[in-house]
Amino acid sequence: MRTSEKPVGRAPVNAERPGAQPGLSGPASRKLPVPPRERKPALAALALLLILGGALATTLLVLRSGDRVAAIQITRQIGAGQQMLVTSMREVQVAGTDIDYVAWADRERVAQNFARVTLLEGTLLTRGMVVSTSEELGPGKAIVGLSLKPGQLPITLDVGDRVQVIYVPGRGGDAGTQSRILAQSALVHRMRTSNTGAPTGQLAVIVDVKDAPAITTYASSGEIAVAELPGAR
Template identity: 70%
Template sequence: MRTSEKPAGRPSVNAERQGSTGTLSGPASRKLPVPPRERRPALAALALLLILGGALATTLLVLRSGDRVSAIQIVQQVGTGQRIPRTAMREVQIAATGIGYVAYADGARVSENYARVTLLPGTLLTREMVVSASAELGPGKARVGLALKPGQFPAGLVQGDRVQVIHVTGRGGTADTQSRVLAQAALVSSTAIPGKSGSSGQVTIIVDATVSPTIAAYASNGEIALAELPGAR
């Protein structure tokens, strides 16, 4: 009796798939190595120092903001070149910011000096605002006192203002001498308000010595008027 043997064939597709998926032993089954975390103590220490430094700086700023110094504040206008009187100063407490404010303890010394620029009320005095000599009161200058009636000078005129000194002709003047400017920008040195009885106002001005005799002569005849120059300081 003849028996037929089946020839050995190729393995089935399922067998191949099972063989290929059953156990992974190729490159795909290998995991990539993970490098261990590198510790950086130097960076951590630097970050800590920065944090501590910032906190320390903030603390110092808060502490310094509480430091107060005594300074000079101007309470009345002082014109350029004028001596700074003690009555124009008062003591104020300000924060110590490092700016060169003049200490109130130096007030007596300051009163012997002059204003480099016009000092307005409310100004905190610094060293740069003070000079030891005044060009306004130096050689070639003269102080002239004027006794003026209301209408011959503007209301509210104060020390440190700049004015035009104008010659106005009296009743006997002619048409060609009605008015002319004798000083273009004279400095007001001091003022006194006229009384209720109609008395004259006393105004002292600083002018060039070359025109002071003429101004004084016209002032004695009541022929001087002042015009304020608000923009000139």
């Protein structure tokens, strides 16, 4: 028996659109419409203003950074009530601000005045830190010199510090004699230091006049010690 084989047929080709894909016809083969891009002139103007504002601010900062003045910086601690010294000042350049810094040109006049509060090293001097009169060096006060040995003063002591002046009885004193405070809050007025900056034991302190005789007496016999009061500046 003879069997006839039928040739496999090909998919029909769209006669109207020869390049079209099989199975797609009509609207399905078309691209979806894209909506036109919306323009926002207000946002563009705002962005431009922000860019211009940033450029202007940068320019002002650069110009401001060059506007500097010569001011006074404290190079060594000055205690409250102590006289200002030119040797304890140096010239520094600071940005011009509304802060009332004392100009370096006024250093000689500043040296005729006194510190209102304790001025630490590195302080930029303002006019509110200086007074024309000193309670520490005024009537009712006395400057007493001390010559102390190691162990009779702290190695951290500096000019402008507050100290207690203490009577420490020597070995040859009465057995019943006890140490006592002679001055509750004396001010270190001057002090000698070694090459390393440590105190040598030679210092002058400001005390009340009524305490000066006893301190002088005990200091001459080496029966004086001082204790620093770091919280009493």
